[in-house]
Amino acid sequence: MLxxxxxxxxxxxxxxxxxxxxxxxxxxxxxxxxxxxVAPRAPVNTQKLPSLCAVPAESRLTMGPLTxxxxxxxxxxxxxxxxTSNLKMLISAAxxxxxxxxxxxxxxxxxxxxxxxxxxxxxxxxxxxxISRKEKSLGLLCHKFLARYPxxxxxxxxxxxxxxxxxxxxxxxxxxxxxxxxxxxxxHMVSRAAKNRYMWHGRTKLAQxxxxxxQVGEDHRYGQQMQQIRQRLLDKEFDFDGEDRENxxxxxxxxxxxxxxxLFFVELPGVExxxxxxxxxxxxxxxxxxxxxxxxxxxxxxxxxxxxxxxKILIGEDQVTDQDKNKFKTKVRRLYxxxxxxxxxxxxxxxxxxxxxxxxxxxxxxxxxxxxxVKDSExxxxxxPSKKRSVLESRASLDNCAKNLFSSPENKRSFTRHxxxxxxxxxxxxxxxxxxxAPSSPVKSVFSDSSNTDFPNKMAQLAAICKIELDQEIxxxxxxxxxxxxxxxxxxxxxxxxxxxxxxxxPLLAPTQEPGADTNVHPAPHTPLAAPPAGSVTYxxxxxxxLIPVLLPQQRGSGPYAVYLHPSSLRPNPLxxxxxxxxAVRSMTFEDKTGQSPTGQSAAKSQLVSRASDVSPLALxxxxxxxxSEGSPSKAKRSDPNFKDTSPKLCxxxxxxxxxxxxxxxxxxxxxxxxxxxxEFVNTxxxxxxxxxxxxxxxxxxxxxxxxxxxxxxxxxxxxxxxxPLTPGQLHNETLVPAGYLxxxxxQSLIGYKEVQASGGEANKASTPTYNIYQxxxxxxxxxxxxxxxxxxxxxxxxxxxxxxxxxxPHLHSPSPAILNFTLQNLGLxxxxxxxxxxxxxxxxxxxxxSPLTLQQRGMVFIKPVSPVPVQQTASPHSVALISxxxxxMTTPKGTGLPQHSFFHTPVPxxxxxxxxxxxxxxxxxxxxxxxxxxxVTPEDS
DNA sequence: TTCTCCCGCCATTCA
DNA sequence: TGAATGGCGGGAGAA
Numbered sequence: 001m002l003x004x005x006x007x008x009x010x011x012x013x014x015x016x017x018x019x020x021x022x023x024x025x026x027x028x029x030x031x032x033x034x035x036x037x038v039a040p041r042a043p044v045n046t047q048k049l050p051s052l053c054a055v056p057a058e059s060r061l062t063m064g065p066l067t068x069x070x071x072x073x074x075x076x077x078x079x080x081x082x083x084t085s086n087l088k089m090l091i092s093a094a095x096x097x098x099x100x101x102x103x104x105x106x107x108x109x110x111x112x113x114x115x116x117x118x119x120x121x122x123x124x125x126x127x128x129x130x131i132s133r134k135e136k137s138l139g140l141l142c143h144k145f146l147a148r149y150p151x152x153x154x155x156x157x158x159x160x161x162x163x164x165x166x167x168x169x170x171x172x173x174x175x176x177x178x179x180x181x182x183x184x185x186x187x188h189m190v191s192r193a194a195k196n197r198y199m200w201h202g203r204t205k206l207a208q209x210x211x212x213x214x215q216v217g218e219d220h221r222y223g224q225q226m227q228q229i230r231q232r233l234l235d236k237e238f239d240f241d242g243e244d245r246e247n248x249x250x251x252x253x254x255x256x257x258x259x260x261x262x263l264f265f266v267e268l269p270g271v272e273x274x275x276x277x278x279x280x281x282x283x284x285x286x287x288x289x290x291x292x293x294x295x296x297x298x299x300x301x302x303x304x305x306x307x308x309x310x311x312k313i314l315i316g317e318d319q320v321t322d323q324d325k326n327k328f329k330t331k332v333r334r335l336y337x338x339x340x341x342x343x344x345x346x347x348x349x350x351x352x353x354x355x356x357x358x359x360x361x362x363x364x365x366x367x368x369x370x371x372x373x374v375k376d377s378e379x380x381x382x383x384x385p386s387k388k389r390s391v392l393e394s395r396a397s398l399d400n401c402a403k404n405l406f407s408s409p410e411n412k413r414s415f416t417r418h419x420x421x422x423x424x425x426x427x428x429x430x431x432x433x434x435x436x437x438a439p440s441s442p443v444k445s446v447f448s449d450s451s452n453t454d455f456p457n458k459m460a461q462l463a464a465i466c467k468i469e470l471d472q473e474i475x476x477x478x479x480x481x482x483x484x485x486x487x488x489x490x491x492x493x494x495x496x497x498x499x500x501x502x503x504x505x506x507p508l509l510a511p512t513q514e515p516g517a518d519t520n521v522h523p524a525p526h527t528p529l530a531a532p533p534a535g536s537v538t539y540x541x542x543x544x545x546x547l548i549p550v551l552l553p554q555q556r557g558s559g560p561y562a563v564y565l566h567p568s569s570l571r572p573n574p575l576x577x578x579x580x581x582x583x584a585v586r587s588m589t590f591e592d593k594t595g596q597s598p599t600g601q602s603a604a605k606s607q608l609v610s611r612a613s614d615v616s617p618l619a620l621x622x623x624x625x626x627x628x629s630e631g632s633p634s635k636a637k638r639s640d641p642n643f644k645d646t647s648p649k650l651c652x653x654x655x656x657x658x659x660x661x662x663x664x665x666x667x668x669x670x671x672x673x674x675x676x677x678x679x680e681f682v683n684t685x686x687x688x689x690x691x692x693x694x695x696x697x698x699x700x701x702x703x704x705x706x707x708x709x710x711x712x713x714x715x716x717x718x719x720x721x722x723x724x725p726l727t728p729g730q731l732h733n734e735t736l737v738p739a740g741y742l743x744x745x746x747x748q749s750l751i752g753y754k755e756v757q758a759s760g761g762e763a764n765k766a767s768t769p770t771y772n773i774y775q776x777x778x779x780x781x782x783x784x785x786x787x788x789x790x791x792x793x794x795x796x797x798x799x800x801x802x803x804x805x806x807x808x809x810p811h812l813h814s815p816s817p818a819i820l821n822f823t824l825q826n827l828g829l830x831x832x833x834x835x836x837x838x839x840x841x842x843x844x845x846x847x848x849x850x851s852p853l854t855l856q857q858r859g860m861v862f863i864k865p866v867s868p869v870p871v872q873q874t875a876s877p878h879s880v881a882l883i884s885x886x887x888x889x890m891t892t893p894k895g896t897g898l899p900q901h902s903f904f905h906t907p908v909p910x911x912x913x914x915x916x917x918x919x920x921x922x923x924x925x926x927x928x929x930x931x932x933x934x935x936x937v938t939p940e941d942s
Numbered sequence: 943t944t945c946t947c948c949c950g951c952c953a954t955t956c957a
Numbered sequence: 958t959g960a961a962t963g964g965c966g967g968g969a970g971a972a
Binding site for chain 3: 943944945946947948949950951952953954955956957
């Protein structure tokens, strides 16, 4: 048999050889078929035919030029000969759009050729060639596809889409249609009705979907992740080999973590996949990727996302190995596919981010900046089943369970969670818990069969508690009881992770997004998002560690959505290192290194071994010392119940920072924040996960503040993480926790924490909360979008931050903290409930965040101020300030003084990175690495 | 050379 | 078992 490749090549050759014939026939057919189009073309074709026939001669004549120039029309001359080109011609003839394009292209390319039939022929040929590829592009296909359906279809009308018909009409392979459908599906513009059939929803659900995606993205702290990745990339660029390796490792860890978390698909009630196959199908990857990709835009302030960053985030698991590289390439390919469709939807535009190292392909969000408040809708979910509800599905058992639980009945239509379902889910969870009591099961999810084992009692207790509290809250608070219930159910379902979400507090939502930070987030939109989720509950993947499953209260607006963690995402093994996000890791490592308080490192190492423990020990130490020493806000925060809520990671981080600060090693850790991703945490997560993040952020912020105060110089900010010399080992160890993410805390770690905390009273509290942290951050307590995190945001916020902080804290707290505390207390994890979350988060941020000016001075460079930002910002005065600042910043790469860091992170939200990177005034030491990156975003022309 | 991304093989899942 | 899906990566066009 022929080898595939060979086979293909043979096919091509064959095509080529018979191209002429085909062309002729095709052209004829096309004429007959497409009169309208054909008519115009007909002549051309006819002419072409001759030309084609003649081609040989011509080709011979022109061959040289034709071949060489291939690209342009010239090529067309060449192509004509090829069968494929002819086919293309025909196809193009079939579609007016294509023709137009071709014509345009021809016209543009060569006025010459555009002239007459002959020219047309040439043009056509050229265009064909030119077009050939372009015409076949997914973007164009999607364009054509979209042209077939109204943006807002009449529900009453039959909006079925037959793939076969579409494929036939568009003259494309079904395979291509699948690609398009998958992306559209991810946006809920279509839903699979049955085999070969989809339902067209158009943009009717787009806003909701985007709102939910944004929320989910925030919850998942994609903003932070992006920042981290950017930083890493930067670091790598600058770092020496050894460092690079370390970074890579870091990245890997992070990515893995991210990936784990990432795996999920957000469904809307009405859009759920009906086809079991689809649901069950492991793939969905394209859909999931698409959603994630969109999330990245929605979460980042400068709504620009570079492919590499997106790819890395999407490749959670990847590691730097060669395989990873391959994966990366593959992901990039997919991203192009997705991007093409999104471009056709006019949601994004291609741009280039100019960095020191050159241009990087990126995409800028040009879609709606503001979204309907999902919250309402969510509430509606309770109200109307149809309302959105996002369900995260994990491929693993979780998915199945989820599906079964939620989707099975009506899923497709609406997942509205019925109490019955919730109960069912609860009961199931309980059963599983019992069954799973075995420790083996990794966190995964309640759903996941075995995974739950770790959680057993605690989980159950937590779940129960959460439920109760949630129920109460819901009953009292939420207008959207259903959502709450669903959330609860979800939480229940997921033993480990789920934490009860309190109904989003409207105020929270609005505030959630930090003014500045949220540049991305539009207050209005955000609010909806943030707030909406009254009941939304996010399941945190227990994966991390068997730790504690936490229910994340997601306030974010969009209605409650269930997130199904993929088993994969979840750490199968508790043993496996926690999936600390890279952020956490770095921060940890940095601290260690930098601040590395002596103890820290060693301890960290040891801790490393024990995932959770890793962080915890350090944290504990720090906490101890800190708690004792610091009465500083950080402590207070810690003491804060909220703080408790914050995940142990946060505590750890905070502690580490505190230690670092204290140690004065600020220098060491150039900027803990940077390391910690503080900005990110603060910013990004806040936005999305607001609640959880906020806590962490706040804590971090406090620490940062302290650090700043202490180190005012270095930190100044945000020395880039790089600055801090990290030892690989440390990093790994610290992988601890990604800041906002769910950090599965190993019980051990917890214990350690507890102990530590015990020593350091407050600290302990904080530590225990670690899990809680998750919740808070993501969900929402603070809606603050990741963007917020962005340096810019911080900056901006800071000034205003305090206010926000005030606002936010409540938000954050409001939702889950109490529950968390309660649960924690019950569990014994938390010493006292009293400690409040660090309301200060915002304040912290404010503190931490350098003033915008400072940032500018630092030379932060922002990518183009994206329109969105302004809008978002509009919401809060802060935001406004941010805007103004940002843009300037963006324009100026500035850095005034600092080496800039341009965080080309472009994609990333403004500046969190920048902030970090910007060493502020302290470019000094560590910052050195940071090359200034220009964030120039050049609109792509395409 | 790198960026894009089309193409279609082939594994998986469904009916 | 065949059809439906869609992951995946080679490789070619475009820049």
